[in-house]
Amino acid sequence: MIDIKSLRENPQRYIDGAAEKNISVDITTLLDLDEQRRLFTRQREEHRAEQKRISKEIGPQIGKLKSQLKSANEEETLQIESQLVELEAKPIALKTEIQRLDESISTIDPQWKELLLQIPQPADEDVPKGNSSDDNVELRTWEPAGFDLSKSFKENRGFEPKSHLELVSELGLADFERGVKVAGTRHYMLTGNGMRLHQAALRFAFDLIVDSYNFTPTSVPMIIREESMVGTGFFPTGRSEAYHIEESKRGSGHDLFLAGTGEVGLMGMYGDEILDEEQLPIKMATVSTCFRREAGAAGRDTAGLYRIHQFDKVEQVVICKSDEEESRHWHKEMIVIAENILVQLGIPYRLLQCCTADLGAKNADMIDIECWMPGRGELDADGKPSGAWGETHSASRLYDYQCRRLNMRYRDADGNTIFAHSLNNTVLASPRILIPLLEMHQQQDGSVSIPECLQQYMNGLTVLEPTHASSV
RNA sequence: GGACAGGUGGCCGAGCGGCUGAAGGCACCGGUUUGCUAAACCGGCGUACUGGUUAUACCGGUACCGCGGGUUCGAAUCCCGCCCUGUCCGCCA
Numbered sequence: 001m002i003d004i005k006s007l008r009e010n011p012q013r014y015i016d017g018a019a020e021k022n023i024s025v026d027i028t029t030l031l032d033l034d035e036q037r038r039l040f041t042r043q044r045e046e047h048r049a050e051q052k053r054i055s056k057e058i059g060p061q062i063g064k065l066k067s068q069l070k071s072a073n074e075e076e077t078l079q080i081e082s083q084l085v086e087l088e089a090k091p092i093a094l095k096t097e098i099q100r101l102d103e104s105i106s107t108i109d110p111q112w113k114e115l116l117l118q119i120p121q122p123a124d125e126d127v128p129k130g131n132s133s134d135d136n137v138e139l140r141t142w143e144p145a146g147f148d149l150s151k152s153f154k155e156n157r158g159f160e161p162k163s164h165l166e167l168v169s170e171l172g173l174a175d176f177e178r179g180v181k182v183a184g185t186r187h188y189m190l191t192g193n194g195m196r197l198h199q200a201a202l203r204f205a206f207d208l209i210v211d212s213y214n215f216t217p218t219s220v221p222m223i224i225r226e227e228s229m230v231g232t233g234f235f236p237t238g239r240s241e242a243y244h245i246e247e248s249k250r251g252s253g254h255d256l257f258l259a260g261t262g263e264v265g266l267m268g269m270y271g272d273e274i275l276d277e278e279q280l281p282i283k284m285a286t287v288s289t290c291f292r293r294e295a296g297a298a299g300r301d302t303a304g305l306y307r308i309h310q311f312d313k314v315e316q317v318v319i320c321k322s323d324e325e326e327s328r329h330w331h332k333e334m335i336v337i338a339e340n341i342l343v344q345l346g347i348p349y350r351l352l353q354c355c356t357a358d359l360g361a362k363n364a365d366m367i368d369i370e371c372w373m374p375g376r377g378e379l380d381a382d383g384k385p386s387g388a389w390g391e392t393h394s395a396s397r398l399y400d401y402q403c404r405r406l407n408m409r410y411r412d413a414d415g416n417t418i419f420a421h422s423l424n425n426t427v428l429a430s431p432r433i434l435i436p437l438l439e440m441h442q443q444q445d446g447s448v449s450i451p452e453c454l455q456q457y458m459n460g461l462t463v464l465e466p467t468h469a470s471s472v
Numbered sequence: 473g474g475a476c477a478g479g480u481g482g483c484c485g486a487g488c489g490g491c492u493g494a495a496g497g498c499a500c501c502g503g504u505u506u507g508c509u510a511a512a513c514c515g516g517c518g519u520a521c522u523g524g525u526u527a528u529a530c531c532g533g534u535a536c537c538g539c540g541g542g543u544u545c546g547a548a549u550c551c552c553g554c555c556c557u558g559u560c561c562g563c564c565a
Contacts, residue, residue: 038521038522041521041522041534042522042523042533042534044534045521045522045523045533045534045535046523046533046534048533048534048535049532049533049534051545051546052534052546054545054546055490055545055546056490056491056546058545058546059490059545059546060490060491062490062545062546063490084545087545088545089545090545091545091546092545094545095544095545095546254554254555274482274518274519409519414528415501415528416528417519417520418528
């Protein structure tokens with residue numbers, strides 16, 4: 001959520017910011033509503049103050065008269081009642097007026113709030129302007145020794161690469177048909193060494209960020225209340241992307257939603273709290289299952305492990321002081337961690353500076369990491385894939401946008417309460433990461449070598465052999 | 473799922489129609505005293521919005537005693553709905 005005061009002072013900044021992000025939101029209407037809301041609220045407060053003042057003044061008199069009523073004769077009763085009517089006339093008039101203002105405010109308020117939640121955080125000055133993900137800017141690439149990204153896989157390795165679909169099938173690592181049988185489209189079941197490799201990759205990433213980078217290991221709920229989804233900025237905009245559990249339809253309770261990322265639980269953890277400055281930065285890592293409806297992605301990436309409804313992800317989050325320099329510092333650090341993992345996995349990658357259009361509402365800046373996936377991309381004349389970059393990581397820098405929504409603050413040395421800054425980045429998401437992992441480490445004989453860093457998590461296994469395939 | 477009990481400031485805990493933003497205590501901060509620490513004493517100590525003004529300094533107003541609604545001239549206090557927590561029973565990894 002943006003700061004409404006900042007919007008009042010400089011609406012153009014937010015109008016331009018939304019336009020650059022290709023997000024349409026009615027800022028003019030919001031400002032109108034805001035104006036009305038403030039006016040009515042101020043009037044209400046004035047009336048209320050008057051009401052309290054009067055009430056204090058005449059309250060005791062009313063009380064006394066009412067107790068006199070009980071022992072009064074007929075004539076006295078009439079007299080007392082007329083006194084009461086007189087005394088109560090003013091506060092009753094105020095009360096009516098206050099109720100009228102309350103109604104106006106309660107009509108405006110939901111619209112005001114709904115709009116405010118939708119105003120995107122303007123992108124930073126140094127974020128390139130663009131219209132689509134085509135305008136993202138490549139910052140740098142990395143390739144393992146012996147692999148030249150300017151050449152094809154075949155030129156590098158001397159044989160045509162198989163796609164992860166073929167590898168998975170030949171090595172018996174996943175069963176798509178049965179996944180779909182059990183759970184429907186875009187579902188899968190990892191089998192045998194596929195499940196093992198998946199767990200190994202997650203465990204490797206989790207251990208690395210916890211042991212080498214001192215992130216606090218934390219578990220998160222994956223079934224989430226609406227407040228946390230709004231607080232972390234996934235709602236209202238991303239509502240259609242989340243699975244909805246309609247508990248309210250079963251009687252009591254509130255609805256719940258399946259989290260699309262561990263970020264929701266991690267960030268929600270300190271919502272509505274005032275932290276001590278000394279507690280910052282808070283660095284947390286989790287591994288959790290992520291659920292995505294993939295609404296609007298119909299027909300895209302329908303085969304394989306790329307775009308699926310359920311996956312597991314090691315996620316990193318940093319909550320730090322409200323300081324741009326520090327935020328930027330952590331952003332870089334978090335990206336380095338992801339890079340370290342990809343280097344150890346021996347997967348070529350590139351860093352992409354996302355342009356304004358690709359940022360989403362909550363980010364001021366976002367760096368994606370894409371891995372080289374030889375089995376993806378356009379098919380050539382022989383039906384062979386040319387390889388393509390595929391997104392595996394996304395590092396966001398949000399200033400206080402998220403903490404403001406979550407009402408997460410800290411107290412600084414001067415005793416002020418300040419909204420913290422937050423950042424998040426993927427550490428490793430699997431099974432998507434298995435795509436480049438398998439495709440890059442495949443060998444001419446159809447086997448796949450296991451990167452050294454994963455072997456200890458595979459009981460020392462160094463290679464996946466097609467002969468072991470369970471082609472059942 | 474059934475039966476009770478309860479939700480008040482950072483924590484404990486009083487209040488149960490107006491004098492309560494809320495007693496008292498603990499914790500915390502500042503000061504006095506003190507060889508140091510401790511103790512004692514004095515003072516301070518919530519958040520948000522809003523007005524005086526342009527500012528996190530000062531003064532005023534409003535809101536907040538789980539959440540939402542109602543009764544009342546006036547609600548932490550009365551009524552209704554919901555949420556949450558605890559205990560016991562049932563079920564269960």
